[in-house]
Amino acid sequence: MRVGIDCRLPYYQIGGISQYTLFLIQALAQLDGDSEYRIYHSRKDSQDYTPADDRFWRRSLWTPCHHRLERWSLALELLPERLDVFHSPDFIPPAGGASRRIITVHDLNFHYFPEFLTAESRRYYNDQIAWAVQAADAISADSEHTRQDLIRLLAIPPAKVQTIHLSVNPVYQAPAIAADVAATLARLGLAPGFILFVGTMEPRKNIPTLLQAYALARADHGVRVPLVLVGRRGWLYEEIFATIEALKLREHVVHLDQFDNQSLAHLYHSAGLLALPSHYEGFGLPPLEAMNCGCPVVTSDRGSLPEIVGPAGPLLSPDDVDLWAETLARILADGAERERLIAAGRQQAARFSWTRAAEETRRLYQGL
Template sequence: MIYINARFLTQDMTGVQRFAAELCLQLARLRDDVIFLSPRDIKQVDIASRLNVKVVGSRSGHLWEQWDLPFFLRKNGCPLLVNLGNTAPLLYLNKVITLHDISYLRYPKTYSWGFRYCYKFFIPLLLGTCKKLLTVSGFSRDEICSQYGFSREKIHIIHNAVSEKFTVSHETGLRRGYFLAVSSHHYHKNFHGLLAAFNKLPEKYEMHMIVAGSTHPNYQPLEFDKNLGNKVSFVGRVSDEELVDLYRNAFCFLFPSLYEGFGLPPLEAQACGCPVIASNAAAMPEVLGESAILVDPLNDDALTEAMEKLVLDPKLRESLIAAGTENIERFSWLLSARQLSCVIDSV
């Protein structure tokens, strides 16, 4: 039997957890020799109901992962353990691990002191004790090799993809007059640059911006510019259904991130028929190619110019929608699960 570390079932659904969940759902369709090991405190009940989940141990969180999980595996003959988050049991050797990116090194101010210290200590040890390493892009593979001297031959790229719920609406009509941004408040997401650029957009265009995603309680537009007024709405964390509606009705999706190991939100936007303006940094050129307008995320004026260009050129907007629809065909959770299955068989 193959065992999957399903601790992600106990966590909120962010990019890393979505990667794990979607891969596991497809892997369960491909193989009948997979068991998903989880702590008791499952939050993602719907996903768990579609997997062969076995609850083990009495602890939760890191303690479960470092003690209960390896204890169970050793009692059962030390089978292969596949870890799809950025963590794994350190003292269990028969494992495949996943490292999405090294943003904790490239943009340390994004994270707390404790998180940075833990990852700087923990990740090199995990890399030294794994059979194979998964990551989500060629960019992240190169970053890991450069930073840690890890063998390229042991790294396998397993791409993200778009969930089936992100689709184009069949309803016709004009898009509403808002730009959309979806992400967290973390520094490397570059919301400070995004808001500065949006504030430079001439008011004659009468455009609004909606920012969806988790935010810090003190994270308010007034921190950046008092002139933003009612031009920006922070709607917080939204459900997938609400997010699909936001994508479908947006004039354009903005993603000027400074650092991404992959960058899934632009693909979600494209799947919903929304054109994209994104950063030309990190993995974004690899993921988006020529299907989006790519700009220097450190150049506010370039981002403002791209927004204005799209407002003034309806044909450009339509061409980006078509290019985005074509781009998302390159990525599939089923294909990624098949690639993961091959990695499992090769260990």
């Protein structure tokens, strides 16, 4: 079997989908088998993401990601390759160019929160995704929640969609080196035990509710540790910083914009807990990263978060400020409860691995 995998996106942006693509390719290379894999890079990309394995070949493409004519241009480029399967990890498959096409759908943010997209992005997602899910021969979804969304909202036959859970960057699974963790904290002026949030500064992350709960936890429950927000500024982030000012939290909230994986792992290892009150997550990598690092997790009960966290942490309504404040304070103050959540989190995190994701993805290829 000759399988093509679209690996153009890492040239344009290194985000969650790019990391998913790269780690999946690496995991596929660790499996036995005689399938041939062609890894399609952007022609502009000098990086080589192709494993050093005789079954894997680098190919280059002219077609840019997210171009309005992408599906047709890509099909023409792929036609001479004679592919049995082409996998599009970034939603959109070519209009042809392979006997079978698989796409991965990571979430349906564009459906739930169209108001947070530009008009151009709305047109792109509404037109392209609606076409893509119908054109694909099979779909992998990052979570069962996203799979059910596809079935319910886009009328996709259940047999066409398979849930394949992701895993995390291996840096979050490595043991912490105490001296390195201490050096990161010293550089940032932090002490262990802080409340941590990780995610883009945007409305669906529901950060104002977290800020209100944090202010209440300080006022009514004696919490004195800082709140550390890690993430870039996204759409409509201004309300977040206005809320910090309105609640007089400027001296108690730390915002860290761009952050490398190793330093973030150090924060997970030293945080008192991770708090994620999102209105919606298609998968939710930060809770899984945190659980791997031995950081207790408190999340909302929306989207895929209950599926990812399972029994390893409190699942709260994202709108209940009082409950969030009480829960944050209780976990920070109760050492035995923290240890219980840490142990449960590590056990839950062990259910997710790139090896398992690669095995299930390969079966999806072979089943077409």
